[in-house]
Amino acid sequence: MAPFLLELELFGIRLCPWTWLAYTLAGLVHIALILNLVAVGALIFIWLERKISGRIQDRLGPTRVGGKFGWLQTLADGIKLLTKEDLMPEQADGFLFKIAPYVSFCASIGAFIAIPFAGGAYPWISQHLNAGVFFVLAVLGLEVFGVILAGYSSASKWSLFGAMREAAQVVSYEVPLGMCIVVPVLIAGSLDLVVIGDRQAGWFTNWLIFHDPFTFITFWVYFTCAIASVNRAPFDLAEAESELVAGFHTEYSGLRWSFFFMAEYGSMLSVSMLAAILFLGGWHGPIPVADLLGLQPENGFALGYLGQLLGATNVILKGTIGVCVMMWVRWTLPRLRIDQVMTTCLKYCTPIAAVMFLGATVWLFNWPGKNFFGLLDVPAAVYEISDGASGGEQIPSVVTPADRVAFEASTETKNKRENL
Template structure:
């Protein structure tokens, strides 16, 4: 539910509703970071043929991350002697705020009243722009630490994030092209029905664009094999070498929060969003009026679908980290400039041509979509017909205005002639 739906007509109600959403988002990021840290430890243990956490919180180590968090809180907060105090202190919070601000525009369920703090018409660009601000915290941390290793790590991440924003943006525009809207809620609702309606299966170009997006997302959130900003073998610990205690944990939470947000965005753009592989909510009739029990159940099922897809994406990122070796900085930049950017541009043009030549068929060769969705081509035809109708009305208005102007000129000329004749007659008399 959006802020506007929860809030009353008063300013106080709106502010309270906004504070509730902010508290929920902060808790989602913080608790999600705890869960993902534990999950990564278990995944890395499985890949390396070991058990991982097994002692704190039962045999599965459920409370190991919480214990580590308490240890970080109690650690001494150190700052180098030559560091810029103000910038050094605010850098972790800049990264963390950018990571959580992206969740403001991410909907967790669709419909007229989506589960989102804010419904932004240009939600895709809002999320990508806010996530791009996270690098400012890294730059501040590297600059203010008075350490060459921190500065080198910050410079690496700045170059990497700025470079990979280009192919990410082009891949994100492909679903926008197919749907005709920047609204994440509308994009998710357009993929209702069977999994064949997911945009990743719309055409081969969108399918490849999804994998290019995921690859570039790894680089944008500084995950292996693109984690050059904190390469231990070269830069000690990278941009956060001089950080300790609670401030260091904010960088950690920002990283895992960004991983989850880019996975959520990938799920909405390409993998059906909150729609499952089968339209279970439609079959069970969980699409009632807003505020009813069936509506709440349907929205919760949709949110569970979206969170499950995003969690799977995060697990794939962890799997890649513990499988592939770290690249060199020249290889990272070459991957972006020589491969990801040209491929993303080609996929964008290919999706345009596919949509123009085969607007009624997707990757499976299906020509019709369920009644729950609207075919993209039909939307384009409606928009075209609407534009032609508006053009015809505009031409009629222009023609009518010209006729009216001609009529006015005729009346004025005849009136002038009558005045001249009247004056002439009076002069003759």
């Protein structure tokens, strides 16, 4: 490097170890990757939704734009939206009206910060958080802010009604959603999404959905609540076009409107990927292809990279399948009434989730270290992943039968000592 570069200073800060540049670039790469996933994902999902809805309704869907299958339809739509006039109602609260779509979009993207795309020793994750699940859940809940701001600032009754419905719905559904998420957390013994994903390494029998009957039911409750929390039909009361014109985005047009849609598709993908990581093995496919072929970091960088790429493909594919199921549900079921939405949450989802949580606790206590409905043992490798506590002390994330024996022995001696 040229010598004068080594002595460069800015406001008394030495620039020379160009680590700051490296950090900035690394951060930008992460942002670009996540933005691309959400934006390109939305492009594909919107096209997919048109095709799927077309087929379900016995028609073809888009066929012309871009040659075969109309695959450029969304891009054409995007250009149309870009060139549309950007309207704002005269009575609107301008600042909040303008910022609301970006709030939604930021919350939707923010969740991807802590969602891993591949695990192992070198996980593909933007920010490896110790409390990853919790963070994702918290950030996903922020998306509703944009909707409420939009509803309030539009100065329209339809928008306000839509926003109020959405607020009530999202706040209510966070309760069963959180309870469902606790079940895999309980089994894996960690809030870290990477640890939860790697708890399910190996064949599909290790997936947490097949851990016991309770987790199997929990998954379906989770998926129902996830659909409700991202406001998809049959829970899309916020934009019920038969009653509320278009709900919270009645007054929006052009690019701002499309931001709401990108946020919706982004959060659909993130809750589906969360479901994949929590219940469906995450980056581990049904057949451990990467392990069988030796695509692991121990066998060199290139092979390890390929394995991780396979894992990321797996997670994104599972997420996409989840999104497709949401579309299937949307075009199959009629919209619920608002009281039915609240009944589903409070009278069905929450109690079921609570019972499943209790059941999974009891199951885990009785058959620790078992997988696949208690028929198979947890692979030995899983025990090595432990959530190390501070101070060098190790707390096993999965309680083995041996641990329990040791614990009981220690408490027994303690009790005896106290009796003496």
